[in-house]
Every structure is written in structure tokens, then in C-alpha cells.
Amino acid sequence: MPFSYVSHLSCPKCQSVYSIDEIHQLCACGSPLLVKYRLEELAFSLKPSDLMTRPSTLWRYHEWLPVQSEDNVVTLGEGVTPLIPMPRIGREMGIAHFYMKDEGVLPTGTFKARGAAVGVSKAKELGIKALAMPTNGNAGAAWSLYAARAGIKATIVMPVDAPEITRKECEASGANLFLVNGLISDAGKIVAKAVEKGQLFDASTLKEPYRIEGKKTMGLEIAEQLGWKMPDVILYPTGGGVGIIGIYKALNELLQMGWVEGPLPRLVAVQAEGCAPIVQAWQEGKSISEFWSNANTVAFGINVPKALGDFLVLDAIYKTHGCAVAVDDETILAEQRRIASHEGAFVCPEGAATFVAAKRLRENGWIKDGEVVIALNTGTGLKYPNTIHREVPILQPGDALAEDI
Numbered sequence: 001m002p003f004s005y006v007s008h009l010s011c012p013k014c015q016s017v018y019s020i021d022e023i024h025q026l027c028a029c030g031s032p033l034l035v036k037y038r039l040e041e042l043a044f045s046l047k048p049s050d051l052m053t054r055p056s057t058l059w060r061y062h063e064w065l066p067v068q069s070e071d072n073v074v075t076l077g078e079g080v081t082p083l084i085p086m087p088r089i090g091r092e093m094g095i096a097h098f099y100m101k102d103e104g105v106l107p108t109g110t111f112k113a114r115g116a117a118v119g120v121s122k123a124k125e126l127g128i129k130a131l132a133m134p135t136n137g138n139a140g141a142a143w144s145l146y147a148a149r150a151g152i153k154a155t156i157v158m159p160v161d162a163p164e165i166t167r168k169e170c171e172a173s174g175a176n177l178f179l180v181n182g183l184i185s186d187a188g189k190i191v192a193k194a195v196e197k198g199q200l201f202d203a204s205t206l207k208e209p210y211r212i213e214g215k216k217t218m219g220l221e222i223a224e225q226l227g228w229k230m231p232d233v234i235l236y237p238t239g240g241g242v243g244i245i246g247i248y249k250a251l252n253e254l255l256q257m258g259w260v261e262g263p264l265p266r267l268v269a270v271q272a273e274g275c276a277p278i279v280q281a282w283q284e285g286k287s288i289s290e291f292w293s294n295a296n297t298v299a300f301g302i303n304v305p306k307a308l309g310d311f312l313v314l315d316a317i318y319k320t321h322g323c324a325v326a327v328d329d330e331t332i333l334a335e336q337r338r339i340a341s342h343e344g345a346f347v348c349p350e351g352a353a354t355f356v357a358a359k360r361l362r363e364n365g366w367i368k369d370g371e372v373v374i375a376l377n378t379g380t381g382l383k384y385p386n387t388i389h390r391e392v393p394i395l396q397p398g399d400a401l402a403e404d405i
């Protein structure tokens, strides 16, 4: 059996086809490219129980990942992340089957490790020696560390106010790091100019086709963890949208292979009120989003004013009868503390946003009684130490604690 059943790259807009063995970025028409597999053939030679003895990393799904030779796999042991019941919070929300998929346990602390593991592995396979990318921090951290492991030079451009720890991760990896006085969209323009000179591979979100394949494994894991059954609702904090597009792609591939039965879960794109282009487009029934001016939120990973794959995100929402919800920063931060104090999980603000959205959708009846609901926590709260502040009493040696604690 081949290590991968990958077949070709295909354009979701104009249906052009490209070879998997050459370096490609966007389609000639400007659209992101998607990876296609020989799924019928795969379904014929592999069955779900064959996975049972495989290691607990995302590479357990190597047949429908794009890396063709096992020798090119660059791994830090990423995946499989736990699907954790949230009984207390679920009870308070009136959602009896409420789970959190916790991506905070991955290398580099966020689910960006999935995209980096698969994207960097494929870059290595294609013989790429140097890559560049704009980032809000977490992707740059993951890609620079995986690139270091692969012996690939990484050039990273991020906003000055991106979470400081992500900057340190890039520095530790030895990447070329630049800060821009602006947004990720400004960083993107700087990277595009550098790439034009021809020496660098552009690893920007969706400008290379393989990051999405790594993120797809979140969907594969959810299906496997539920015994190859579909949940009813998946809530995802959506920035560039690769995660939600990837989950949608994964579940469709499993449907095609006959490993799960429909209907697909309703996908919910969760954004911050300070940057909600997808929510606005969904409310207006549009198939693409408008650039969001003055984007600003504490949930930095979803501070993306215009996503290249917006049309794919919106398509996934419409096709699954999902929806899009915006939540404000103050509520996100309060929820982050509530999740830690009720369930012991210190999640990132992006993850906390999905809990707020679940609560609202249950209140207005969109989530129904008895439904199985999964909230994605895309990273650990440890990456955002500044979201929690409280004046803590300082004692002198010999002091006693107050009586009323």
C-alpha cells in the first residue's frame, strides 16, 4: 500500500488541475488550491479498524495526507488531542453533550502545529529550502520551529502587538523575524513583495495548499473519537478560516469513503465583534466577505480582516446549515476565567469565544435539546498570560491568611 493516496491539486473556482509533484501556490485564477486523493481506492484497501494500532499522532491518517514518502515526515508528535466532556459548563448552558477538543496540548501550544507539521513536511518533500509567511503569531511560531526541524530557513513577519511569546518562539528557532506596525494584512503585503524576487516559498495561509491538510486532521480525529459518528454542531474560532475549511473537507472525505454517514455537523464560525467579516457576510447571505476596517480583538488569532478563503468558509457554513456568531472581548475574557474555574481548563481567548457562542445559540434555540456539541479550543491560555489580571495580596514572612478565605 502506498504511504499516501494523494492524486492532484484542484481549483475550487475554475476546476484547473495541477501536479502534486511540483511547487504550486495559488491557481492561475487567484483561488487557493485544494488537495485531492484517490478516496475510492483508499476506501477499498483501508478500514477504520486498521487505524486502531497506529500511533496517536495525526500521521495515523497518512493515506489521506499529501506527503508521499514517510522519510519526509517532520514531526514533533502532534495530535491526537483529547475530546474532553465539559459537564459543569454544559449543564449551565443546557447542553447535555458538550465537549471541548483541546488543541492547547499540541507542540507550540496551538493547533497551528497541525498545519505546520504537514505543510513543512510537504515543503521538504518538494525540496523547498526557504519559506516566508505573515502571521498573527501562532502560525509563525509553529512554522518556524517545524521549519528548523526540517532544516528549512523561515522568514516571519508579524504585527508588533502579536502575543509576545510567539515572537520568542520564532527567535528561539533561529528564524528571520520582522515586526510590522500594522495588521496581518500589512505583513502579508510585505511577504508578497519579498516572494516576488523568486527565492522564497510563500507559506501564507491558503497560498500554499498543504496547511489545510494538516488542519483537516481535527475533523478526522473528531469523527474517530466519536466512533465514526457525526456530532450535531462544531463551533470554530475563525480567522483565516483554514481550520473550518479543513474540518469540512475532512468530513466530506470520510463521507465519500463511506466511513461516516450524513448529515454533516452544522459548522459555526465564531468571530470577535471587533473583527467579524465572515459573520457580516453570512448575515447578508453573501458568498464572499468585505475587508473589515480597524480590526481589533484580544483574540489575536482571529484578528483577520479579510480571508483569502472566505468563500470556502461561507460555503461550508451554508452547505452544513451552520451559522456565524460574533462575540465581544469582555464576554470572551469573562468566559475564559469561567472555563478555568468551572472545568479546570485554561483556554485561549479564541477558544473561549466558541463557548460564548454555544451558550447564545442554545439560548435562542438554534442548538436543540440533546444535541452533541463540540467547541474547538485552538490553543492554550498559557500563550496569552496578559488576559488574566487580578491584584494578588502580597504577604510578609510570618503573616497569617485572612480568616474568611
Ligand SMILES: *Cc1c(COP(=O)(O)O)cnc(C)c1O
Binding pocket: 110, 112, 138, 139, 205, 237, 238, 239, 240, 241, 242, 243, 244, 301, 302, 348, 350, 351, 378, 379
Ligand atoms: C490562527 C488561530 C485561529 C484561527 O484559525 P484559522 O484556521 O486561521 O481560522 C484560532 N485560534 C488560534 C489560537 C489561532 O492561533
Ligand SMILES: [Zn+2]
Binding pocket: 011, 012, 013, 014, 015, 016, 027, 028, 029, 030, 031
Ligand atoms: Zn482556478
